Amino acid sequence: MTLDLEIPWVEKYRPQKFDEIVSQNIAINNLKEFVSSGNMPHMIFTGPAGTGKTSTALIIAKTLLKGDLYYRNLLELNASDTVRMSYVRSVIKTFVNQRMIIGEKSVKIVILDEADNIPNQVQQALRRIIEKSSTHVKFILLCNYINRIIDPIISRCAVFRFVPLSEEKIIDRLKYIVDQEKIKIPDDKEKEFFATLYFISGGDLRKSINTLQMSVALELLKNLDINEVLRISGFVDELNLSTLIKALQLKNFKEVREILNSIENFDSRNFLRQILSKISEIGINEEKNLSKIQAFIGEIDYRISQGADENTQLLALFAEIIDNLKK
Numbered sequence: 071m072t073l074d075l076e077i078p079w080v081e082k083y084r085p086q087k088f089d090e091i092v093s094q095n096i097a098i099n100n101l102k103e104f105v106s107s108g109n110m111p112h113m114i115f116t117g118p119a120g121t122g123k124t125s126t127a128l129i130i131a132k133t134l135l136k137g138d139l140y141y142r143n144l145l146e147l148n149a150s151d152t153v154r155m156s157y158v159r160s161v162i163k164t165f166v167n168q169r170m171i172i173g174e175k176s177v178k179i180v181i182l183d184e185a186d187n188i189p190n191q192v193q194q195a196l197r198r199i200i201e202k203s204s205t206h207v208k209f210i211l212l213c214n215y216i217n218r219i220i221d222p223i224i225s226r227c228a229v230f231r232f233v234p235l236s237e238e239k240i241i242d243r244l245k246y247i248v249d250q251e252k253i254k255i256p257d258d259k260e261k262e263f264f265a266t267l268y269f270i271s272g273g274d275l276r277k278s279i280n281t282l283q284m285s286v287a288l289e290l291l292k293n294l295d296i297n298e299v300l301r302i303s304g305f306v307d308e309l310n311l312s313t314l315i316k317a318l319q320l321k322n323f324k325e326v327r328e329i330l331n332s333i334e335n336f337d338s339r340n341f342l343r344q345i346l347s348k349i350s351e352i353g354i355n356e357e358k359n360l361s362k363i364q365a366f367i368g369e370i371d372y373r374i375s376q377g378a379d380e381n382t383q384l385l386a387l388f389a390e391i392i393d394n395l396k397k
Contacts, residue, residue, distance in 0.1 A: 079283045080276050083247055084125050091122045091129075092275065093239045097230040101126065104228070105133055110177075112200060112209040114185075114224065116216040117232030120274030123212045126232075127181045130210065134177055146181040149188045149211075162196070166203045178207045186213035193220045200226055234273040241268060243275060244282055253286060259294045266296050270303045272343065304337030311344055318352050321392045330384060338380040342371050345387070352391060359394040366390050 085091050088098050097115075104110045110130075115123040131144050145165045162180065182188070188196065200209055200223065211227065213219060241264045248255065255263055271278035281303055285291060290298050297307035306314075310333050317325040346367050354360050370383045 078280070079247060079251075080279050083243075083250075083279065085122065085129065086132075088126075088129055091126055092243060093235050094122050094126070094232055097232060098126070101130065101230065105130055110134075110208055112211075112227040114211045114213065114216060114219065114227045114229045115232060116213050116229060118234050118273060119214060120271065120276035120278075121232040121235055122275075123232050124181075124183060127210045127212060131179045131181065135179065139176065143176060143178045144181070145179070147183065149182045149185045163199055166199055166207050176206065180207065180209045181212070182209065183212045184214075185211035186215045186218035190220060193223060197222045197226070235275055237265075237268045240271060240273070240275050240278050241265075244278060247279065247282065251286070253291065255291055256294050259296070262296055263291075263294060263299070266299055269347070270300070270305065270340075301335070304335070304340045306333055306336050306341050306344055311348065315348055315352055318388060318391055319395070321395060323389060323392055326388050326392075327385060330381065330388070338374055338384060339371055341384070342367055342374075342387075349391075353395050354391070363391055363394055 088102055091098050104113075115126060117123060128146075131146075132140060135143050145162070147162075165180065166178065168178075182196075197220065203209070209227070211219065211223070216224065216229065244264060244267060247253075267278045267281055270281050281299070284302055285299055288298075288302060290302070297309065300307055310329065314326060314329045317329060346364065349360065349363060349367075354363055366387060370387045373383050374380055
């Protein structure tokens with residue numbers, strides 16, 4: 071088999087059967103019963119990114135909608151991009167109210183990905199459509215944070231929780247893809263490479279597969295340098311990270327600032343994950359101070375996600391770390 075880089079591997083290796091979904095046994099076993107019984111409720115799949123929510127929803131659709139019905143009776147939307155009031159009233163409502171293509175036993179399925187990004191007012195309109203839709207129309211809402219879904223929708227759905235994937239399960243799937251694509255990884259770097267892919271993914275299988283394919287496409291594996299894999303993923307290379315940690319340990323804020331300003335093309339939120347993973351090495355030994363810094367990293371992450379200046383927020387974090395180092 072030759073390397074196929076044209077097709078995204080997340081699609082090429084997307085699970086096609088329930089049994090291929092990784093590490094979601096409780097949810098999958100219950101879903102199998104619902105689908106086989108023919109009495110499927112509206113559903114919410116909630117859990118972190120890359121844990122199989124979309125794949126599971128598509129498997130349900132393929133199980134229930136055979137042949138051309140899959141394309142005619144399935145509406146799949148990324149809710150954060152498209153679901154606004156006008157869209158709910160026109161496209162979704164029209165799709166739900168259209169007569170079935172064939173007999174009464176046929177179903178229609180609406181899959182709304184990132185449903186937790188739908189504004190509350192639009193969720194209220196969606197709730198009314200769900201209430202009034204016939205027994206032959208089933209909604210599957212996918213979300214990372216179920217607390218952002220309004221209670222009236224939650225009460226009308228069966229909730230399935232998808233758990234984060236373990237390092238072992240993610241690496242097993244990556245090794246399967248490596249084997250299928252006949253990728254050569256230097257023996258002395260293989261363990262570190264897979265561990266790095268897992269760290270970059272943060273438990274998101276989709277992200278780890280994308281990073282693997284990007285590493286292959288950019289021809290990084292022949293003379294494998296883990297730092298290059300980190301850089302293409304928006305993380306800081308180990309040398310700069312190590313130099314920064316030493317400057318923090320020496321409480322040299324001026325040098326910390328210079329190092330930060332010298333680093334190019336990194337994602338600040340990824341960088342925060344790296345700092346969090348190294349926090350015990352910096353020298354904050356008191357449990358009280360350690361907990362304080364961990365909480366502050368979360369606060370900085372939130373501020374950046376809301377649009378605060380990244381450089382200012384990172385410098386505020388480093389100043390706080392220096393202040394909490396053992397005297």
